[in-house]
Amino acid sequence: xxxxxxxxxxxxxxxxxxxxxxxxxxxxxxxxxxxxxxxxxxxxxxxxxxxxxxxxxxxxxxxxxxxxxxxxxxxxxxxxxxxxxxxxxxxxxxxxxxxxxxxxxxxxxxxxxxxxxxxxxxxxxxxxxxxxxxxxxxxxxxxxxxxxxxxxxxxxxxxxxxxxxxxxxxxxxxxxxxxxxxxxxxxxxxxxxxxxxxxxxxxxxxxxxxxxxxxxxxxxxxxxxxxxxxxxxxxxxxxx
Amino acid sequence: xxxxxxxxxxxxxxxxxxxxxxxxxxxxxxxxxxxxxxxxxxxxxxxxxxxxxxxxxxxxxxxxxxxxxxxxxxxxxxxxxxxxxxxxxxxxxxxxxxxxxxxxxxxxxxxxxxxxxxxxxxxxxxxxxxxxxxxxxxxxxxxxxxxxxxxxxxxxxxxxxxxxxxxxxxxxxxxxxxxxxxxxxxxxxxxxxxxxxxxxxxxxxxxxxxxxxxxxxxxxxxxxxxxxxxxxxxxxxxxx
Numbered sequence: 001x002x003x004x005x006x007x008x009x010x011x012x013x014x015x016x017x018x019x020x021x022x023x024x025x026x027x028x029x030x031x032x033x034x035x036x037x038x039x040x041x042x043x044x045x046x047x048x049x050x051x052x053x054x055x056x057x058x059x060x061x062x063x064x065x066x067x068x069x070x071x072x073x074x075x076x077x078x079x080x081x082x083x084x085x086x087x088x089x090x091x092x093x094x095x096x097x098x099x100x101x102x103x104x105x106x107x108x109x110x111x112x113x114x115x116x117x118x119x120x121x122x123x124x125x126x127x128x129x130x131x132x133x134x135x136x137x138x139x140x141x142x143x144x145x146x147x148x149x150x151x152x153x154x155x156x157x158x159x160x161x162x163x164x165x166x167x168x169x170x171x172x173x174x175x176x177x178x179x180x181x182x183x184x185x186x187x188x189x190x191x192x193x194x195x196x197x198x199x200x201x202x203x204x205x206x207x208x209x210x211x212x213x214x215x216x217x218x219x220x221x222x223x224x225x226x227x228x229x230x231x232x233x234x235x236x237x238x239x240x
Numbered sequence: 241x242x243x244x245x246x247x248x249x250x251x252x253x254x255x256x257x258x259x260x261x262x263x264x265x266x267x268x269x270x271x272x273x274x275x276x277x278x279x280x281x282x283x284x285x286x287x288x289x290x291x292x293x294x295x296x297x298x299x300x301x302x303x304x305x306x307x308x309x310x311x312x313x314x315x316x317x318x319x320x321x322x323x324x325x326x327x328x329x330x331x332x333x334x335x336x337x338x339x340x341x342x343x344x345x346x347x348x349x350x351x352x353x354x355x356x357x358x359x360x361x362x363x364x365x366x367x368x369x370x371x372x373x374x375x376x377x378x379x380x381x382x383x384x385x386x387x388x389x390x391x392x393x394x395x396x397x398x399x400x401x402x403x404x405x406x407x408x409x410x411x412x413x414x415x416x417x418x419x420x421x422x423x424x425x426x427x428x429x430x431x432x433x434x435x436x437x438x439x440x441x442x443x444x445x446x447x448x449x450x451x452x453x454x455x456x457x458x459x460x461x462x463x464x465x466x467x468x469x470x471x472x473x474x475x476x477x478x479x480x
Binding site for chain 1: 331332337338353355356360376379381392393394400
């Protein structure tokens with residue numbers, strides 16, 4: 001296989017629970033995978049490590065430089081931003097700002113940086129996937145203000161990226177998956193009494209992303225916020 | 241007039257164009273006004289200066305300490321967060337992250353900090369007003385991604401603050417004004433050929449906020465996003 005025919009994905013948050021599953025899935029299909037995360041994912045062909053002590057703008061210049069060097073003139077078929085996290089807190093919470101800050105860094109910073117990478121290094125017709133949340137589409141989120149506002153910011157970013165003049169390469173698709181609850185080890189640990197059959201499996205998400213990238217499943221329109229609604233272990237895609 | 245019968249407003253962004261107008265308006269009505277801003281507003285009775293070099297969490301502890309000392313046991317009738325700004329840029333813009341960062345600091349940081357102040361120091365039944373933007377309610381904002389995502393975050397914050405369990409004092413109202421274009425000197429300078437009759441005057445906004453605080457005009461429901469739609473010099477309030 002000639003170098004230029006290798007398919008390339010960049011997974012932002014590639015060491016997280018969902019990110020690791022995505023890295024493994026794409027790699028198992030013969031893809032070249034670059035993980036961007038605070039920690040290396042040894043399964044990925046390339047790891048770009050983010051220094052969380054850096055400012056947002058310094059993270060940008062650091063990451064863009066590394067991506068430029070790594071790709072050496074090639075472009076990416078897919079940029080999958082599955083970084084994120086969850087923290088609660090209402091306005092009276094001691095951790096209101098601390099958690100809002102963390103949510104913005106985990107979701108908004110990574111999403112905007114992914115959009116910046118996409119503008120420069122995504123192929124025409126490629127896929128930029130960000131991660132929103134169904135909760136922030138359903139109204140206010142009083143018990144998790146920081147989480148909700150960060151996810152609403154990601155949704156607005158995706159809406160704009162799906163429109164003319166967004167700066168993405170021609171025919172690229174930008175969309176967000178908006179899960180309810182992902183079936184991660186951490187969620188199992190902290191919500192032991194939940195109904196796991198309403199949680200979305202990481203393998204389902206990885207497979208879905210792969211099918212969207214390859215065209216095995218029709219991609220939603222660019223700008224779509226795709227809710228992942230799981231019932232009795234079966235997941236429906238509902239565009240918001 | 242006994243000290244406890246003085247009406248008190250905190251204006252976040254009290255040195256900006258809108259903030260200065262609000263400070264002057266409330267002061268002209270005999271109110272005690274505290275301005276929170278990067279620079280002092282000499283018209284305000286008290287100035288709390290924010291150090292922009294501080295992190296979000298350090299700004300929080302600095303401001304909460306200063307508010308606590310300044311109020312000395314009293315509470316606020318209104319917290320009016322009119323901080324903000326505008327910067328454009330799509331995903332391909334060199335300033336994508338720089339401008340997104342600025343927009344988040346000017347709109348999201350100030351709004352969340354205002355919510356935190358409100359949880360502790362707003363009177364029962366008081367008003368917390370934040371500043372959104374109609375543009376971010378109308379769909380994607382591809383040419384101003386950072387601005388749009390920051391304002392969408394503020395909108396989501398307000399939706400949550402308007403609900404039970406938000407942590408605000410009993411019967412408090414949280415709402416956002418969502419202007420199209422405010423008639424500021426800066427906007428006049430940079431958009432000289434615009435139709436100024438479709439811009440919303442700062443005096444109108446200050447008067448509106450005062451009427452909401454005092455009850456001279458019925459307050460929209462808590463959680464409302466109130467669009468300010470100005471045509472031929474007349475402004476209608478349209479709840480999103």
